[in-house]
Amino acid sequence: QQQNECQLERLNALKPDNRIESEAGYIETWNPTNNQFRCAGVALSRCTLRRNGLKRPSYSNAPQEIFIQQGSGIFGMIFPGCPETVEEPFESDQQGRRDRHQKVNRFREGDVIAVPPGVVFWMYNEEETPVIAVSLIDTGSYLNQLDQMPRRFYLSGNQEQEFLQYQRQEVRGREEENQGGNIFSGFGGEFLEDALNIDRNIVHKLQGRDEEQDKGAIVRVKGGLSVITPPERQSHRRGSEEEEDEEEDRPSRHQSRGGSRRN
């Protein structure tokens, strides 16, 4: 921190000052270079996902705390080195490849989601009600070994990351750099072909080269996302408190097609 950032004589209530539109939602941000945010060592953004909106996988350089202001859906976090503990009960193709992945979780209004730095996070809205998620990035955390600037590393797409424009304002005079890339887009095609054992066409798609830029960080999943999730929990009202109990034993495949709210 610079010396003067917390010499605040006056505080202001702040609204988001930037909005980036995507195919199935938008992300609003507050300027993290504002002295009040710098003093607190945090950055804030608000993400709105329309129905069937998938927030593309990304990670950040500092711990995140996400509050679900409205809506419900599913999210995934990828913990490096952990096994894929959720698997399809059948082989999905003739080559015997069955889908396996790490746990997928549900979220609903009022939830707080804790995302460690560097851990890939994605979320999806299956309902008609838009999901509004307010995300705090604690750039002042000891877990962040970079500077105080929040950084979002996207695994896919070619959208501009939400805090980049403030960073550009900070570093005036520097030549305009390429922008709107994901972490695969920076690698040479041959590196990725060899690392993933895939052909050049797929590499181009991973790098987001053939994609129109207005898809953005939140893409629409045609027909709804179908992933394996644990059994649905039923909610029962007990007095004034809502508690979760009663779990079915049968595994299910989460699917959100059509308009039904719950299965």
Added chain:
Amino acid sequence: GLEETICTVRLRMNIGKSSSPDIFNPQAGRIKTATGFDFPALRFLKLSAEHGSLNRNAMVVPHYNLNANSIIYALRGRAWIQVVNCKGNRIFDGELEEGQVLIVPQNFVVAARSMSDKFNYVAFKTNDMPTMAKLAGATSEIQAMPLEVIQNAFNLEREQAKQVKFNNRFNFLVPPREQSQRRA
């Protein structure tokens, strides 16, 4: 009890030319690490180290350190290294050779390919329990994601998403085409 703890603490651990590497592939090479788990003195320092020895054309798939900066010092030979930042820009694309150092900040993605018969390096990491996330191969982020998320996030056909997810099971490898050239 000080003499049983601090006074007798182990202050040395050999990670070069180790006979028990943590990662070993006869074709690609070996990697050995010293972390706070196996070398407790590092817990106080909040630092760790990794020694790698890569055979010719061996590749370390794109990966990043979640909780540490990495300072890579080349001990022998040379390797081609690419580093990518959060904007998707390649901020290093070149050779790292004996005596040179490359600093890879936390969360920046790096991949390497050995260009000499042996490329040996030591990487100092600014965390005693560094965690590495891989973007290809076993236990990678791609493999841990549901197929439909990969398909929609990357705008792929289903079969293409399967290839991305299942085609490579290795983090440390000699690419198949290099293997066939070597055999020829």
